[in-house]
Amino acid sequence: MKALRFYVGLWLGKLAAAVINLIDKNRGTNTPGVVAMKICPNFLSMLKDIDYQKMVFITGTNGKSTSNNMFIHALKTAGKSVTTNLSGANLITGVATAMLHSASLTGHVNTEFFVFETDERFLPKIYKHLPAKNICITNIQKDQVQRNGEPDYIYKIIRDVLNKDVTVFVNDDEPRCKSLGAYAGRVVRYGVAKNDRSFTKDGFYDVGMPCPHCGHALRFHSYNIDNVGSYTCPSCGFSGGADADCRIDSVNYQAGTFTCGDRTYVARYTEPYFLYGYALCLALCNELNVPLDQVAASFKTFKNIGGRLENLSYKGKTIKYIRIKQENPETLQSAFDFVARDPEPKLLMLGLEQLEDFQPYYTNTFYAFDCDVDALIHANLERVICFSEAVAYDTANRLIYGGMDQERISVLPTDSDDALLDELDKFDCENVYLITWLHKYEELERDIPQR
Template identity: 55%
Template sequence: MKRIWFTIVLWGSKFGLFLCRLLGKNGTYIAGAFALKLQKDFITHFTHVDPERTLFITGTNGKSTTNNLIVHALRASGKKVTTNLEGANLITGVATAMIRDSSMLGRVNGDYLIFETDERYLAQIYEQLPAKNLCVTNIQKDQVQRNGEPDFIYKKIAKVVNKDMRIFVNNEEPRALSLEDYAGEVRTYSVERHSKSFEKNGFYDVTMGCPKCNNKIAFNYYNVDNVGEFRCTSCGFHSRIQPDVQVTDVDFENRTFRCDGVSVHMPYDQPFFLYNYALAIAVCKMFGVGAESVSKSFESFRNIAGRLELIPYKTKEIKYIRIKQENPETLTTAFDFISQDKERKIFLIGLEQLEDFQPFYTNTFYAFDCDVESLLHSNIEHCISFSEAVAYDTANRLIYGGFPEDRITVIPSDENDDIFAELDKYDCDNVYLITWLHKYEQMMEDLPKYE
C-alpha cells in the first residue's frame, strides 16, 4: 500500500514540477515539500539508490562550489549524477532533485547521488537517505540567529558520522578534522602553504579552542581565515603531515597548481577556492575519476553560484562581491580579494540588519572578527559606509584598523539616492561593493534612474 501511495505522490509531484517549468519557475523545493507533506518517508521509497555512490557535502563555507565542481567533473567523465546544483539544500530540495531525475515508478536515473546538505538538517536527510560518504568543508561561525555558535553545528554533524561512513575532511580546519574520531574511514584533503598564506599578529586576532581538549589551537600560518596548518598547545592534536590529497605548487599568476602528480588549471584563482578543488579531486579519485580527468573538466567549469558581479555605472565599474555577511570568514575573504587589486578604488560597504526570521537583529562583532589590514593598505581612495543599522560601527572598525577618518563617509541610511549621490562625487571608476544580497538587488533595481 505504501508503494502505491508513493507512486501516486510521485506522479503528483512530477506534475507540479511540470507546472513550475510552464510558469518559468525553478521549483527547486516545492515539489519535494508537497511530496514530503503527503508521505513523510517519501525519499526512502526511491529505487536504484546505492549508499556507496551517495555523497553529502556539508559545512559552513564552500558547499555549493564543491558540489558544482564534483558534479561537473563526474559528468565530464561520462557519469550520470542526480544532484541539487541550484543550492536547495534542505530535505525538500533533495526530494525535488530525486523527483526530477527519476522514472514514473521512482527509479533514480543517476548512478551517483551528490547532494549539498544544510548542516543543521543533515541528520534529517540522512535518516531517509543513508549515504556512505560525507564531505565536511569546515565548521565556522555563521548566521548566529539560526546556527548559534560553531560547536552547536559540530554536534549536529558529529551525531550523523558513524563507523559505517567514509568522511572527507579539511586537514587544516580543526573542527572538521576532529570528526575523524567518529568515522570508519577518513580521507583528508589539504592545501600546501603558498604565496598568499599569512600569519596573524594583530590586536583583534583570535584563535579557537581545541575540539578535542578545549585548550588553545595555535596556527603556524593561514591559507584562508581560520584555516591553515595548526596544532593544539595541550593535547597535541594537529593537521596531518601526510594528507591523502594535497594541493601543492600553487601559481596564482598562471592559475595552476599540482595535485596527485598532475598540473591543474584553476577556474578561479582566489585562495579559498583551492580547498574546493582539493576536495573535488579527493572525491572524484574515490569514485574512480583521476586527477588528470578532473583537471581537464576544470577548464570548462563555471560556478553556478557566482560570487562576483560586474555592473557598469556611468563611467564606473561596480564589482559586487556576493557573501553571507553573517559569516566572518567569507567577509574576510572578500576583504582579501579586494586587497589584491592595488589600483586606486572606491569601497562601498553596507552591513545590514540581519533578517533571517523575526525578531530581526543586528550585531557588530562580524566586522571585528575580520582582518582588515591588507584591505586598508590596498590603495582605497575613499570608503563609503552605509546602513541604517551599523554604518557607524563599520566605519569605527575601519578607523581602529588604521584607515584615515577623513577618507570615510558615513551614510546612516539605506536610501539609494544618498548612496549613489555620494558615489558620484568621486572620479575614480574602480568601485567595490560589499552588502547583503537583498540590498544589492534593491540597488540594481534603482540603478537606471541614476544613469
C-alpha cells in the first residue's frame, strides 16, 4: 500500500506540474509537491538512488538564496547535474516539487548533486525525510519576530538537527552560527577578512550580542556587515573572524576581485554581503571536489536573483531598487550602507510596510531602530520620501531621531503608486533609491510604463 501511494503521489504530482507549466511556466514551484505529499506523506523518503553525501542544505536568516544559487551555478559551470529549488521555494513542499521534476516515473533520481535552500523552521521536517550529509548555515539573526520570537528559537531548531553524521559549514564571523559547529560530526568554517568596507560601531542605538557559550557581552573588533565580523568574548575567550578554513581576503572593490588561498577571483558582485556567498561556495566546492578553475569561471558569469538589486527608468530618473527582508535589521542596514556609499546627490524612497502574513497584522518597526542611520543622513541625501499606509510616520520618526532635518522628509501614509510617483515628480534629483519589499517594487515595475 505504501508503494502504491508513493507511485500515485509521484504521477499525480508530475501531472500537476505539467498542467501548471502549460498555464504559466513561472509558477508551479510548490503545488506539485503539495499534491505528492498529500497522497504520500513519506514521498521524499521513498525516492531512489539519492547520494546523501552529495546533498547540501543551505539555511540561515540572510543570504541563503544567493548562496544557494551561486553554488548551483558553480556546479553547472563545472558540468555537474543538480536537483535544486532554484526558484526559492524553501519549504518541504518546494523541495518535494524539485525532486518531482528530477525523478523518473519509477521514482529514480539520477542527478549527481542535490542542493536545497531550506527555511530554518522547516529544516527538521526536511531533514527527517532527506538526511543530507552537508548542512550550511549563513547566519542566525533577528527576523520575522512575530513567527520566530528571537534568534535563539531558530538556533535551537538548527542545533537539534545537527549530529555526528553531518558536516556543517558555519560562518566563522557570526557568533551564533560558529558555535553550532560543536554539535556536528565535522565542521568547516568560512569567512571574510577585514577589508576597506569593514567598520566599527559606537552609537546610541547600537545593539550588542551575548556570547553563545557563556552569555557575557561579546566585543566586536570590526564588522564586515552588521553583527558579522571579528569578535572575542572577554569572559570565556570564544572568538571568530580569524581562523576560518576558507577565508576571502585582499578584497578590491574597485577591480571586483578578491583572493582565497593562493588564487585571485573576479566577481560580478562585491558588496560585502555577497562576499559571504562566495566564501561559502568556495568552502563547499573545496569539500566536494569541484574544480576551482570552473568555480572561478562561474563567479564571472553568475547573475543574482532578479529583484535584489534592480533599476527602473522614470521620466529621466533612475530608480535603483534595493530589496530588503521585512523586520530584518541586518538587510535594512546593508541597504542603508549601500545608499550611503554613493557620494552623488540623491533622493531615497523608503517604504517599510505592514506584514500581512497572518492576523493580527504586524506593524512593529523596531528593526529600523537597530540600524545606524548616521552615514545615510550625511551622505548627500537631498530628501527622503517615507511611504506606507501603516508605518510611514514611524519610519520618518526614526530618521528624525537620528538627526535628519524634518524639512527634508516627505511622509505619505499610503501605499498608492500614483501618490508616490506624484511626490517624486516634485523633485529634480535624477539619482533615486528605493528601499522596500519586493511586492512594492513589482507594482512600480508594472505601473511606471503606464504613467
